[in-house]
Amino acid sequence: MTLPTKPIRSLRPTLDTPFHIDYGWWNKGDRDLRVYLRSHLCAQHRDQLAEANLDGDLVDWIDPLTAEVKRMDALVLLMQAHCAQQPGFIGEHSSIVDAAFRVFLTNDNQPLTPRDLAERIDRDAETILRTIGGKQIYQGIRPASG
Numbered sequence: 001m002t003l004p005t006k007p008i009r010s011l012r013p014t015l016d017t018p019f020h021i022d023y024g025w026w027n028k029g030d031r032d033l034r035v036y037l038r039s040h041l042c043a044q045h046r047d048q049l050a051e052a053n054l055d056g057d058l059v060d061w062i063d064p065l066t067a068e069v070k071r072m073d074a075l076v077l078l079m080q081a082h083c084a085q086q087p088g089f090i091g092e093h094s095s096i097v098d099a100a101f102r103v104f105l106t107n108d109n110q111p112l113t114p115r116d117l118a119e120r121i122d123r124d125a126e127t128i129l130r131t132i133g134g135k136q137i138y139q140g141i142r143p144a145s146g
């Protein structure tokens with residue numbers, strides 16, 4: 001499969017650039033979203049799903065912002081509906097990338113700027129921008145418009 005090449009972004013992300021999880025990023029190469037997601041499951045679901053084969057488990061999901069129907073990974077929806085709602089889900093000891101990823105799981109992946117993220121994960125906004133705003137994309141977190 002050939003993907004159209006995107007024009008190189010002329011504007012670098014700033015503290016006010018909205019970011020989100022690009023689930024499409026996970027579909028490229030041999031990245032395994034489910035393996036990564038499992039590490040964010042609550043203890044209860046980690047036990048329950050330890051032996052489950054969730055590959056290709058897609059469900060219809062209606063985007064709350066656009067009312068567009070999308071095929072979503074059932075594991076993502078389970079996490080949004082349950083695990084992400086557990087107290088302490090956004091762990092204070094996790095890395096910036098993991099903490100930001102968890103924030104987007106708790107808010108249905110609505111775009112947030114590094115300033116917004118800074119408030120939610122209690123880190124410095126500049127540090128967050130340097131981490132997720134560089135050339136390297138971590139766990140699919142990238143500018144929502146790009």
Ligand SMILES: [Zn+2]
Nearest residue numbers: 042045082083
């Ligand atoms: Zn759970």
